Amino acid sequence: MRRTLRARICLSVILALPVVGLGPGTAGAAPDPVPGVTASPTHYGLDSMLERALGDHSAGSYLDAKTGELVVTVTDAASADKVRAAGARAKLVKRSTERLEAAMDTLEAQAKITGTSWGIDPSTNQVAIEADRSVSAPSMTQLQKVAAGLGDAVRIKRVPGVFKREVAGGNAIYGGGFRCSAAFNVSKGTARYFLTAGHCTNEAVNWYASPGGPIIGLRRGTSFPGNDYGIVRYTGGALPAGNVNLYNGSYQDITTAANAIVGQAIRKSGSTTHVTSGRVTAVNVTVNYVEGPTYGMVRTTACSAAGDSGGAHFAGSIALGIHSGSSGCTGTNGSAIHQPVREALSVYGVAVY
Numbered sequence: 001m002r003r004t005l006r007a008r009i010c011l012s013v014i015l016a017l018p019v020v021g022l023g024p025g026t027a028g029a030a031p032d033p034v035p036g037v038t039a040s041p042t043h044y045g046l047d048s049m050l051e052r053a054l055g056d057h058s059a060g061s062y063l064d065a066k067t068g069e070l071v072v073t074v075t076d077a078a079s080a081d082k083v084r085a086a087g088a089r090a091k092l093v094k095r096s097t098e099r100l101e102a103a104m105d106t107l108e109a110q111a112k113i114t115g116t117s118w119g120i121d122p123s124t125n126q127v128a129i130e131a132d133r134s135v136s137a138p139s140m141t142q143l144q145k146v147a148a149g150l151g152d153a154v155r156i157k158r159v160p161g162v163f164k165r166e167v168a169g170g171n172a173i174y175g176g177g178f179r180c181s182a183a184f185n186v187s188k189g190t191a192r193y194f195l196t197a198g199h200c201t202n203e204a205v206n207w208y209a210s211p212g213g214p215i216i217g218l219r220r221g222t223s224f225p226g227n228d229y230g231i232v233r234y235t236g237g238a239l240p241a242g243n244v245n246l247y248n249g250s251y252q253d254i255t256t257a258a259n260a261i262v263g264q265a266i267r268k269s270g271s272t273t274h275v276t277s278g279r280v281t282a283v284n285v286t287v288n289y290v291e292g293p294t295y296g297m298v299r300t301t302a303c304s305a306a307g308d309s310g311g312a313h314f315a316g317s318i319a320l321g322i323h324s325g326s327s328g329c330t331g332t333n334g335s336a337i338h339q340p341v342r343e344a345l346s347v348y349g350v351a352v353y
Contacts, residue, residue: 034301035263037063037277038316043070044258046088053086054079056098060122060283063263064089070261074120076262093125095153103127103153104286111146112288113139115163117298117337118154119285122262128282128299132327134162156175159335161328163287172271172307174211175204175219181271181311183322184254184341185242186280192234195344196310197322199291201230221348225292228324229344230310238316242353245310247274254352257319257342259283259296266315268300268336270308270323277304278334287337289325296340297324302328303334313338 047061050072057079061072070088074080080090100120104127107118115134118127123272125149131143141239146153172181174197180200186193194217201222206215217232224230243251260266260280269275278301285297300313304326313321313336321338326336345351 030128034065034279035277037065037068037263038260039063039261039264039318042087043261043264044318046070046086047072047261048259050083050086050088053082054106056096059093059095059097059100059125060120061261062121062123063090063261064107065263072089072126075135087284095125100125100153101284103150104284106150107146107154108286111143113143113290114132114290114294115139116143117163117285117287117297117299119297121282124155126152126206129154129156130159130299130327131156132162158323159327160330161326161335162333163289163325163327164335173200173216173310174208175200175206175231177270179307180309181269181307181323183312184244184257184312184319184352185240186231186345186348187353188348188350191219192239193217193350194234194240195322195341195348195350196230196232197339198228198230199225199324201232202309207232223347225289225294226235227343228294228339229322229341229347230299231344231348231350244269254314254319255317257345257352259340259342260300260313260315260320260338264315266300266302266313266320268302268304268308268311268313268323268338270304270311272305272307273329276332276334277335278304278336285337287325294316294337296325296338298338298340300336300338301333302304302336303329303331303332304336308336313341 006089010186059073072088073093075096083090115132118129183195201219205219207217217234220231220233222230243253284297285299287294311323319341324337326335
């Protein structure tokens with residue numbers, strides 16, 4: 001079931017409507033205590049190229065918080081030479097991606113407990129496990145027992161709140177009695193669509209900009225659990241702009257999509273908490289929601305809340321992910337999870353614009 005991951009929003013017809021009862025959100029909150037590194041096109045290109053070239057001779061890459069360099073983990077000297085020749089920094093580690101994925105397979109088989117998540121943190125060459133406050137003492141004991149058998153390949157952290165998909169009744173896009181957020185406007189030929197979370201599109205075929213208003217789109221695909229993405233086709237020949245609402249009167253144009261890199265800075269735009277910032281902390285993340293597990297996700301420190309589901313995770317003009325859920329937010333430090341957008345683009349044969 002697990003999938004290996006090497007990880008615009010402006011619905012103009014929606015944004016023309018008044019936003020009611022959302023409050024100021026957390027757009028003005030203090031930044032994450034450990035800010036992420038701004039990822040450049042060079043970073044994305046090197047990351048993708050070296051992933052393909054190294055295969056299982058690597059355990060992933062990350063951006064160094066102090067120098068901003070792309071650090072690529074390797075398991076042998078020959079691979080380190082390849083990394084340096086390509087212009088990145090090599091770091092020799094003892095565990096390959098295959099070994100870390102084997103540890104996650106053990107967790108999947110022996111500790112699939114609702115309220116837990118795990119994913120690869122290349123910066124420590126470990127599987128980073130999180131357990132929320134809903135995990136009971138007996139379940140925590142079980143998780144710790146399984147983790148002990150995996151040694152220092154894993155680490156466990158308790159997190160506040162409860163991992164949940166973040167839908168609510170309110171504003172933004174509506175369907176089936178729920179409110180979600182739209183992520184990115186996408187196209188296939190002359191047809192226009194928007195992407196959102198699959199746990200949102202599971203709930204309804206017809207989507208609206210306001211309760212009782214006219215239909216703005218019809219569901220054309222949905223996937224949750226396992227994945228968390230869905231696609232809605234605009235009705236009436238709508239041609240919305242391809243950008244992200246920054247909730248300050250301006251918008252960020254989106255021109256391409258990429259997989260997130262551990263350590264990079266990201267922003268999240270959603271209809272409840274508006275724009276929040278954070279950094280990527282793990283990839284290939286499994287989240288054990290009450291409704292079932294999702295695989296191949298990305299964990300970040302951005303804050304989010306109910307109603308942000310389906311919103312945009314992005315960095316500058318680059319689309320990164322579709323907001324799925326979190327275990328909540330403490331101060332300015334959150335745990336927002338996103339579905340990598342490139343997978344959804346590939347599945348539906350669409351592109352950002």
